[in-house]
Amino acid sequence: MNFNFLRVERDGVVANIQLQRPECGNALSLKLMREIIQACESFKYDTGTRVVIFRGAGRNFCVGADLRDPDRKSADEVDLLERSRATQLGTDLIAAILGINQITIAAVQGAAAGGGACIASACDFRIGTGDCRIGYPEVKLGMNLSWGALPLCYDLIGPARAKRMVIGGELEAAEDLLAWGFVDELVAADDLDGAVQEMAQFYADRPALAAQMIKRGLNAIQSAASAGVMHMDGHQFALASQSDEYEKQRVAFFNRNR
Numbered sequence: 001m002n003f004n005f006l007r008v009e010r011d012g013v014v015a016n017i018q019l020q021r022p023e024c025g026n027a028l029s030l031k032l033m034r035e036i037i038q039a040c041e042s043f044k045y046d047t048g049t050r051v052v053i054f055r056g057a058g059r060n061f062c063v064g065a066d067l068r069d070p071d072r073k074s075a076d077e078v079d080l081l082e083r084s085r086a087t088q089l090g091t092d093l094i095a096a097i098l099g100i101n102q103i104t105i106a107a108v109q110g111a112a113a114g115g116g117a118c119i120a121s122a123c124d125f126r127i128g129t130g131d132c133r134i135g136y137p138e139v140k141l142g143m144n145l146s147w148g149a150l151p152l153c154y155d156l157i158g159p160a161r162a163k164r165m166v167i168g169g170e171l172e173a174a175e176d177l178l179a180w181g182f183v184d185e186l187v188a189a190d191d192l193d194g195a196v197q198e199m200a201q202f203y204a205d206r207p208a209l210a211a212q213m214i215k216r217g218l219n220a221i222q223s224a225a226s227a228g229v230m231h232m233d234g235h236q237f238a239l240a241s242q243s244d245e246y247e248k249q250r251v252a253f254f255n256r257n258r
Helices: 031-042 080-085 089-099 115-122 137-141 150-157 158-168 175-182 187-202 208-224 230-240 244-256
Strands: 004-009 014-019 051-054 103-110 111-113 126-129 132-133 171-173 186-188
Touching: 004 031, 014 031, 014 089, 014 187, 031 089, 051 115, 051 186, 051 244, 080 158, 080 230, 089 115, 103 187, 103 208, 111 115, 111 150, 115 132, 126 175, 137 171, 137 244, 150 158, 150 208, 158 175, 171 175, 175 186
Parallel strands: 014 051, 051 103, 103 126, 111 132, 126 186
Antiparallel strands: 004 014, 132 171
């Protein structure tokens, strides 16, 4: 399977999915998001791979949605129904990562913001560098956190800290992320690959059938409480994107990043 914005490599029982847009911090264009979904689905019937590692090329893991993506329609180009569906691809992306049977690990360097934080939270484990920063800045653009990602943050760090991350909208320091349980381990930047490989081998050595059954069971438990309400985050986005605050922050963002 050939990709334009993604590199997928299998090395024995461990596979790597690396985002390949380093020039823009691996920002999630619509094309990249579709490729990630395809890559995730390629492991569905793969019984040889035991662990899948998510990485980002360059300085950052992933800075979030590419708001300059020419394929992405602006809010004033679509009607209310299209606005409510605008988050569906992101929801499908996170569901595809959660649906990977194998154990998944996010190797986080630099920034993991917005959609990047969502990808990391959808993995089973996260190892970060000591200078990594993770957060959800959507609120600063007048947006809610969508893609069905809110429960993933909640499950990792609890309600108060989830509110701090999602309502505050800041990129949080690595030491705090470790203390809260958002990341499982911090290492020096030069040691990231070795630490990730060590963790990957640890879980690859576990009996695959049992490990994957346990993973699916725990994921089912986690998703049970949120399944009845998180379908609404697309509707919430449709409402938020009609507000004066959203338009004001959207214009300010593009003016700052010309």
